[in-house]
Amino acid sequence: xxxxxxxxxxxxxxxxxxxxxxxxxxxxxxxxxxxxxxxxxxxxxxxxxxxxxxxxxxxxxxxxxxxxxxxxxxxxxxxxxxxxxxxxxxxxxxxxxxxxxxxxxxxxxxxxxxxxxxxxxxxxxxxxxxxxxxxxxxxxxxxxxxxxxxxxxxxxxxxxxxxxxxxxxxxxxxxxxxxxxxxxxxxxxxxxxxxxxxxxxxxxxxxxxxxxxxxxxxxxxxxxxxxxxxxxxxxxxxxxxxxxxxxxxxxxxxxxxxxxxxxxxxxxxxxxxxxxxxxxxxxxxxxxxxxxxxxxxxxxxxxxxxxxxxxxxxxxxxxxxxxxxxxxxxxxxxxxxxxxxxxxxxxxxxxxxxxxxxxxxxxxxxxxxxxxxxxxxxxxxxxxxxxxxxxxxxxxxxxxxxxxxxxxxxxxxxxxxxxxxxxxxxxxx
Amino acid sequence: xxxxxxxxxxxxxxxxxxxxxxxxxxxxxxxxxxxxxxxxxxxxxxxxxxxxxxxxxxxxxxxxxxxxxxxxxxxxxxxxxxxxxxxxxxxxxxxxxxxxxxxxxxxxxxxxxxxxxxxxxxxxxxxxxxxxxxxxxxxxxxxxxxxxxxxxxxxxxxxxxxxxxxxxxxxxxxxxxxxxxxxxxxxxxxxxxxxxxxxxxxxxxxxxxxxxxxxxxxxxxxxxxxxxxxxxxxxxxxxxxxxxxxxxxxxxxxxxxxxxxxxxxxxxxxxxxxxxxxxxxxxxxxxxxxxxxxxxxx
Numbered sequence: 112x113x114x115x116x117x118x119x120x121x122x123x124x125x126x127x128x129x130x131x132x133x134x135x136x137x138x139x140x141x142x143x144x145x146x147x148x149x150x151x152x153x154x155x156x157x158x159x160x161x162x163x164x165x166x167x168x169x170x171x172x173x174x175x176x177x178x179x180x181x182x183x184x185x186x187x188x189x190x191x192x193x194x195x196x197x198x199x200x201x202x203x204x205x206x207x208x209x210x211x212x213x214x215x216x217x218x219x220x221x222x223x224x225x226x227x228x229x230x231x232x233x234x235x236x237x238x239x240x241x242x243x244x245x246x247x248x249x250x251x252x253x254x255x256x257x258x259x260x261x262x263x264x265x266x267x268x269x270x271x272x273x274x275x276x277x278x279x280x281x282x283x284x285x286x287x288x289x290x291x292x293x294x295x296x297x298x299x300x301x302x303x304x305x306x307x308x309x310x311x312x313x314x315x316x317x318x319x320x321x322x323x324x325x326x327x328x329x330x331x332x333x334x335x336x337x338x339x340x341x342x343x344x345x346x347x348x349x350x351x352x353x354x355x356x357x358x359x360x361x362x363x364x365x366x367x368x369x370x371x372x373x374x375x376x377x378x379x380x381x382x383x384x385x386x387x388x389x390x391x392x393x394x395x396x397x398x399x400x401x402x403x404x405x406x407x408x409x410x411x412x413x414x415x416x417x418x419x420x421x422x423x424x425x426x427x428x429x430x431x432x433x434x435x436x437x438x439x440x441x442x443x444x445x446x447x448x449x450x451x452x453x454x455x456x457x458x459x460x461x462x463x464x465x466x467x468x469x470x471x472x473x474x475x476x477x478x479x480x481x482x483x484x485x486x487x488x489x490x491x492x493x494x495x496x497x498x499x500x501x502x503x504x505x506x507x508x509x510x511x512x513x514x515x516x517x518x519x520x521x522x523x524x525x526x527x528x529x530x531x532x533x534x535x536x537x538x539x540x
Numbered sequence: 541x542x543x544x545x546x547x548x549x550x551x552x553x554x555x556x557x558x559x560x561x562x563x564x565x566x567x568x569x570x571x572x573x574x575x576x577x578x579x580x581x582x583x584x585x586x587x588x589x590x591x592x593x594x595x596x597x598x599x600x601x602x603x604x605x606x607x608x609x610x611x612x613x614x615x616x617x618x619x620x621x622x623x624x625x626x627x628x629x630x631x632x633x634x635x636x637x638x639x640x641x642x643x644x645x646x647x648x649x650x651x652x653x654x655x656x657x658x659x660x661x662x663x664x665x666x667x668x669x670x671x672x673x674x675x676x677x678x679x680x681x682x683x684x685x686x687x688x689x690x691x692x693x694x695x696x697x698x699x700x701x702x703x704x705x706x707x708x709x710x711x712x713x714x715x716x717x718x719x720x721x722x723x724x725x726x727x728x729x730x731x732x733x734x735x736x737x738x739x740x741x742x743x744x745x746x747x748x749x750x751x752x753x754x755x756x757x758x759x760x761x762x763x764x765x766x767x768x769x770x771x772x773x774x775x776x777x778x779x780x781x782x783x784x785x786x787x788x789x790x791x792x793x794x795x796x797x798x799x800x801x802x803x804x805x806x807x808x809x810x811x812x813x814x815x816x817x818x819x820x821x822x823x824x825x826x827x828x829x830x831x832x833x834x835x836x837x838x
Binding site for chain 1: 588589590591670671673674675676677693694695696697698781782783784785786787788798801802803804806
């Protein structure tokens with residue numbers, strides 16, 4: 112009896128271990144090594160490179176076409192393209208994949224993630240793949256934004272700039288002309304606010320996107336953030352305080368919505384009447400011609416303190432190669448064939464067909480002059496030369512600034528107090 | 541012969557039990573136990589997820605002791621729990637009692653209606669409520685306007701954001717929790733309630749004297765699980781406020797998430813997780829001990 116019990120217990124244990132073993136075997140056969148990228152390629156078969164993107168709609172279709180065309184023309188290298196959620200991409204997905212060795216060979220980076228990954232040594236050096244002509248073709252400030260310790264770690268593919276979108280009908284009804292100065296913007300926003308609508312929609316959340324929308328105001332106030340010789344970042348300046356006060360004033364006056372139902376980048380905030388004006392980017396133009404065709408939407412440069420020539424910010428994605436990839440050369444060949452080659456078809460199509468953005472290269476701008484002068488694109492083209500690339504700072508600095516923005520929007524802080532607090536937190540070590 | 545048949549049957553049963561328990565056990569080890577142990581291990585390292593880990597001993601724990609933002613976020617977690625748990629408990633118990641008083645289709649219909657939000661994913665529920673909460677264009681403000689109350693910012697106000705989030709979590713979970721209480725109340729023998737009535741006890745007295753003590757195990761379950769859920773709240777806040785405005789809804793788990801993934805401080809994030817795990821364990825043990833003692837005394 113006892114022995115039978117022992118036998119059945121042993122059988123149960125064996126069964127559990129067997130299932131565990133099976134599961135482990137299944138998972139290990141599909142996994143990748145602990146340090147390498149996910150590419151593979153037998154000695155006599157084609158090299159397969161993993162490429163992850165997060166695009167949807169026409170942008171996703173365009174990337175797919177690019178990959179398919181490349182695969183058809185290259186029998187020795189095949190790109191395996193996978194689409195994932197954008198939120199996951201920029202937060203948890205890529206860092207965890209880099210940690211467990213399953214990150215793609217080719218990935219997108221933006222200013223916030225560029226510094227994080229570059230600091231960690233996760234991006235391959237692409238300097239050898241840049242020709243001198245290509246370096247000259249890329250706008251100098253943009254080239255600087257992908258430079259890390261004198262090495263070029265990514266290839267910029269687009270520039271997305273910000274402007275002030277407005278509802279032409281709403282402004283005309285109130286007898287308001289689009290603002291040119293900060294004072295005008297505050298007064299107009301107040302005048303355009305009524306029971307059913309806000310004056311101006313600005314990003315509100317504690318995110319990098321809100322900070323991206325804030326940079327032009329800091330620069331227009333004459334401020335910037337520099338790293339001193341003592342290693343500390345200069346945040347607590349009168350210019351920072353002035354810009355913070357300006358941004359916060361719309362929320363304190365009740366002229367801006369304190370929460371947004373749709374994304375702050377979605378020009379639907381103006382098109383559907385949430386607000387009469389909205390800060391958004393060149394990426395919103397396509398929606399004004401399709402989803403919100405019925406609305407009458409215009410765009411002007413972001414107002415400056417005194418009505419002079421303003422400054423806007425240029426963000427946008429860059430392509431990079433995983434430093435742990437076993438096929439860095441092949442991966443670099445793929446991205447440079449599309450966006451770094453003298454054949455401009457892929458680079459042009461991306462900023463004119465897949466979406467609307469400005470290219471990072473002068474030659475692509477020259478080749479598509481007509482397109483950049485159509486509709487709202489013409490307005491953006493007019494102030495294109497006022498764009499500064501989105502800066503890249505350590506996470507502690509950006510988080511401190513995001514908190515400062517929250518403090519002036521919702522915490523009742525003055526710009527000076529918020530800047531002082533941010534200076535302390537960002538440099539706390 | 542009989543014994544050998546019995547042994548064979550027991551062996552078969554053991555195999556069957558192992559096969560049923562096996563997958564769950566594996567899931568528990570792979571997805572719960574190992575990650576917990578790994579988090580404890582990582583908490584002793586400086587690690588940005590990408591570069592190699594660097595052993596730093598107890599530095600992460602020393603740092604969190606003086607991290608005022610962390611303790612503020614834990615304070616907000618407590619704030620959430622102190623509002624959510626008692627309100628959930630009281631309203632769902634009240635609903636359950638009401639369900640038992642109703643009969644037939646009305647009761648079944650109402651129970652289904654209350655349970656419906658539980659079937660909605662939290663992201664959808666959050667988005668839905670964001671529409672309702674919208675200032676100037678939201679239905680809730682339109683309703684308040686009808687009553688002569690001006691527009692409220694709800695999730696756009698540091699003072700109202702936490703309560704607004706709690707309302708959404710309550711909306712999702714009230715139906716399910718009231719079903720737990722409903723089932724517990726239905727299991728009370730009718731003879732006990734009948735005897736109380738014969739002894740002249742009114743509805744209120746019967747509830748406190750018989751119903752409430754007899755559903756204590758369910759009450760404990762609800763308090764413990766909803767407290768744990770309060771400490772783990774993340775998805776709804778991430779969708780609705782991302783911790784804002786001005787950090788008013790930045791609860792502990794969100795702070796851990798931001799440290800770990802926004803700032804790639806996985807070692808520090810793991811140390812914070814370990815501390816939260818210990819806090820939760822202590823709270824749960826205290827709650828269980830307190831109830832067991834009450835049960836023994838009762």
